[in-house]
Amino acid sequence: MQKWFSAFDDAIIQRQWRANPSRGGGGVSFTKEVDTNVATGAPPRRQRVPGRACPWREPIRGRRGARPGGGDAGGTPGETVRHCSAPEDPIFRFSSLHSYPFPGTIKSRDMSWKRHHLIPETFGVKRRRKRGPVESDPLRGEPGSARAAVSELMQLFPRGLFEDALPPIVLRSQVYSLVPDRTVADRQLKELQEQGEIRIVQLGFDLDAHGIIFTEDYRTRVLKACDGRPYAGAVQKFLASVLPACGDLSFQQDQMTQTFGFRDSEITHLVNAGVLTVRDAGSWWLAVPGAGRFIKYFVKGRQAVLGMVRKAKYRELLLSELLGRRAPVVVRLGLTYHVHDLIGAQLVDCISTTSGTLLRLPET
Amino acid sequence: MLGFLSARQTGLEDPLRLRRAESTRRVLGLELNKDRDVERIHGGGINTLDIEPVEGRYMLSGGSDGVIVLYDLENSSRQSYYTCKAVCSIGRDHPDVHRYSVETVQWYPHDTGMFTSSSFDKTLKVWDTNTLQTADVFNFEETVYSHHMSPVSTKHCLVAVGTRGPKVQLCDLKSGSCSHILQVVFAGHRQEILAVSWSPRYDYILATASADSRVKLWDVRRASGCLITLDQHNGKKSQAVESANTAHNGKVNGLCFTSDGLHLLTVGTDNRMRLWNSSNGENTLVNYGKVCNNSKKGLKFTVSCGCSSEFVFVPYGSTIAVYTVYSGEQITMLKGHYKTVDCCVFQSNFQELYSGSRDCNILAWVPSLYEPVPDDDETTTKSQLNPAFEDAWSSSDEEG
Numbered sequence: 103m104q105k106w107f108s109a110f111d112d113a114i115i116q117r118q119w120r121a122n123p124s125r126g127g128g129g130v131s132f133t134k135e136v137d138t139n140v141a142t143g144a145p146p147r148r149q150r151v152p153g154r155a156c157p158w159r160e161p162i163r164g165r166r167g168a169r170p171g172g173g174d175a176g177g178t179p180g181e182t183v184r185h186c187s188a189p190e191d192p193i194f195r196f197s198s199l200h201s202y203p204f205p206g207t208i209k210s211r212d213m214s215w216k217r218h219h220l221i222p223e224t225f226g227v228k229r230r231r232k233r234g235p236v237e238s239d240p241l242r243g244e245p246g247s248a249r250a251a252v253s254e255l256m257q258l259f260p261r262g263l264f265e266d267a268l269p270p271i272v273l274r275s276q277v278y279s280l281v282p283d284r285t286v287a288d289r290q291l292k293e294l295q296e297q298g299e300i301r302i303v304q305l306g307f308d309l310d311a312h313g314i315i316f317t318e319d320y321r322t323r324v325l326k327a328c329d330g331r332p333y334a335g336a337v338q339k340f341l342a343s344v345l346p347a348c349g350d351l352s353f354q355q356d357q358m359t360q361t362f363g364f365r366d367s368e369i370t371h372l373v374n375a376g377v378l379t380v381r382d383a384g385s386w387w388l389a390v391p392g393a394g395r396f397i398k399y400f401v402k403g404r405q406a407v408l409g410m411v412r413k414a415k416y417r418e419l420l421l422s423e424l425l426g427r428r429a430p431v432v433v434r435l436g437l438t439y440h441v442h443d444l445i446g447a448q449l450v451d452c453i454s455t456t457s458g459t460l461l462r463l464p465e466t
Numbered sequence: 467m468l469g470f471l472s473a474r475q476t477g478l479e480d481p482l483r484l485r486r487a488e489s490t491r492r493v494l495g496l497e498l499n500k501d502r503d504v505e506r507i508h509g510g511g512i513n514t515l516d517i518e519p520v521e522g523r524y525m526l527s528g529g530s531d532g533v534i535v536l537y538d539l540e541n542s543s544r545q546s547y548y549t550c551k552a553v554c555s556i557g558r559d560h561p562d563v564h565r566y567s568v569e570t571v572q573w574y575p576h577d578t579g580m581f582t583s584s585s586f587d588k589t590l591k592v593w594d595t596n597t598l599q600t601a602d603v604f605n606f607e608e609t610v611y612s613h614h615m616s617p618v619s620t621k622h623c624l625v626a627v628g629t630r631g632p633k634v635q636l637c638d639l640k641s642g643s644c645s646h647i648l649q650v651v652f653a654g655h656r657q658e659i660l661a662v663s664w665s666p667r668y669d670y671i672l673a674t675a676s677a678d679s680r681v682k683l684w685d686v687r688r689a690s691g692c693l694i695t696l697d698q699h700n701g702k703k704s705q706a707v708e709s710a711n712t713a714h715n716g717k718v719n720g721l722c723f724t725s726d727g728l729h730l731l732t733v734g735t736d737n738r739m740r741l742w743n744s745s746n747g748e749n750t751l752v753n754y755g756k757v758c759n760n761s762k763k764g765l766k767f768t769v770s771c772g773c774s775s776e777f778v779f780v781p782y783g784s785t786i787a788v789y790t791v792y793s794g795e796q797i798t799m800l801k802g803h804y805k806t807v808d809c810c811v812f813q814s815n816f817q818e819l820y821s822g823s824r825d826c827n828i829l830a831w832v833p834s835l836y837e838p839v840p841d842d843d844e845t846t847t848k849s850q851l852n853p854a855f856e857d858a859w860s861s862s863d864e865e866g
Binding site: 278283285288447 | 738
């Protein structure tokens with residue numbers, strides 16, 4: 103189950119919930135709105151069950167604007183089972199990253215409700231018809247949700263640190279922390295890649311870590327970087343002919359020489375410019391010139407943030423506490439940036455507790 | 467459920483729908499049950515399990531002590547509490563027992579009269595179940611990691627064997643005597659072969675997974691090379707750079723075809739599981755998240771069969787993770803073993819899962835049923851005695 107908490111509004115939420123217990127349940131079933139009233143774990147959950155069963159409870163659409171820092175619900179709570187006391191699954195749109203930081207991977211201690219979530223899909227044709235047009239596929243967020251996630255994460259990238267020479271880079275694992283279903287996120291990113299809006303780049307330190315860059319940003323930065331250098335011509339030819347045509351992460355020898363007509367000397371120019379990195383004999387990864395500094399800061403920052411969790415007692419930290427701490431000097435890219443990456447890469451487990459999200463190092 | 471039953475009765479829906487829906491519901495309710503047990507015979511970790519495909523009644527297990535045990539899974543006692551007893555075993559005192567750890571056992575696909583076992587002692591042994599004697603032994607130059615015999619083939623009796631060497635070897639059971647190994651060597655992998663699996667759809671298609679991060683699909687009739695090398699990035703296919711295609715970023719440990727043979731699942735030591743389209747080798751890009759995998763040898767996982775959305779059961783450390791195959795969602799983690807789980811098998815007739823681990827236990831995961839409705843009071847207090855034995859005097863204190 104994924105409960106979207108506000109790490110920063112917990113106290114406010116609890117007060118609101120207690121004042122208005124009747125607001126607790128009904129909203130989520132009928133609207134897409136996040137129910138921040140139910141941010142904290144077990145006791146509110148139990149209260150909500152009878153509430154949800156009452157069909158006369160009016161949807162709380164009207165409160166959308168009034169809620170402090172309220173986010174809209176993305177996707178739907180789904181046709182999650184109501185006949186058992188499973189807590190519902192509000193998935194909300196992250197219009198405000200600040201208030202709802204990590205909807206992607208929070209899981210509760212008890213996963214057994216999830217089994218029941220699939221049961222009505224096999225049995226419950228009746229239930230679905232009752233919900234009607236309010237409901238859409240629970241696993242798919244809004245159609246642009248990966249795109250929105252990428253845009254939001256780009257805001258977190260510290261442009262000033264690299265003097266604007268580097269395009270803002272976002273990692274795939276960070277997108278997973280915002281979009282709950284990984285397969286859907288992958289497919290949406292692939293669509294964006296095919297449309298030519300983003301480029302995916304292999305970051306050298308981990309074969310699995312892919313960086314996502316907007317194509318426009320990439321193009322402008324690369325042109326600026328190679329301005330006046332001897333390899334400028336080859337780079338411009340590459341950007342003009344190869345980039346729009348081939349959306350892959352890597353390029354092969356015969357593809358470059360035959361399809362696009364690059365000579366070996368030009369390919370050497372491209373490698374010198376930092377646009378290509380050697381992968382194997384006769385194949386190259388697409389790369390970002392000047393990304394070495396970014397990767398260095400990133401790796402060090404990731405280890406530092408992981409170290410903060412590791413040094414904590416019992417190797418677990420509340421998310422709110424981690425974000426409230428002062429970042430060590432090594433962390434240049436920002437704590438939130440790294441925390442998104444850690445959660446999405448499953449280097450820490452996200453557990454929902456009554457005090458908020460808890461990050462814990464996995465035992466294995 | 468009642469809706470399904472009445473729809474089936476009136477003919478509105480296909481009978482298969484009810485079956486699939488009920489199977490899915492049962493799989494979603496898998497858990498440990500105090501009433502079901504498997505007898506503990508092994509003294510070492512259990513490396514492999516296999517349930518015979520004919521009846522789903524007998525299960526073989528192979529352990530790292532070289533012992534092979536045969537269990538009867540059927541509950542013929544009238545009680546709910548049942549221990550799956552070992553029918554027979556090939557223990558350390560058997561003259562033909564494997565010297566080192568048994569890595570793979572497999573029933574003969576067409577009947578239970580025969581089974582095969584392969585082990586680190588560089589042999590593949592073919593056993594006769596009734597006499598528990600070896601019918602045949604194939605010797606190899608390297609330790610054997612895995613073997614598999616085609617479950618659907620009627621045209622050939624080839625057993626594919628993956629060893630520490632880079633070549634996959636095929637042994638022919640029909641012609642094989644102990645001196646003659648039909649050796650069709652397929653070059654192509656560069657390191658040890660950790661898993662092999664025949665396709666359940668086509669007789670001659672074989673998939674092999676190796677420690678060099680590659681998974682190759684072969685047609686065994688074609689001697690010239692592999693059909694496809696799976697590429698995780700789905701790049702453009704070109705013959706010249708087949709060598710750069712990797713299926714995983716680490717060793718590929720386990721292979722499993724889905725029951726219809728259209729998709730292939732692979733797990734690797736890069737903690738990823740991938741789903742491939744087995745006809746064109748395309749990565750379907752279903753993302754299961756982190757699937758922890760530290761196994762140095764093969765990891766045996768399994769796919770459910772007969773449910774409306776298939777599930778894959780993967781050993782994940784000391785638990786078993788359950789995912790839906792086509793959407794990548796994690797359903798649950800089955801916790802129960804004390805140490806690393808090495809293998810699991812699914813019994814599709816009753817939707818039960820059996821798993822073996824290094825703590826020498828085999829656990830049975832059974833669908834949780836509804837609580838039985840308690841009987842009415844009158845029936846329980848009724849005496850079970852035969853009327854001839856009932857005492858005739860009244861129990862009243864006032865008389866006499």
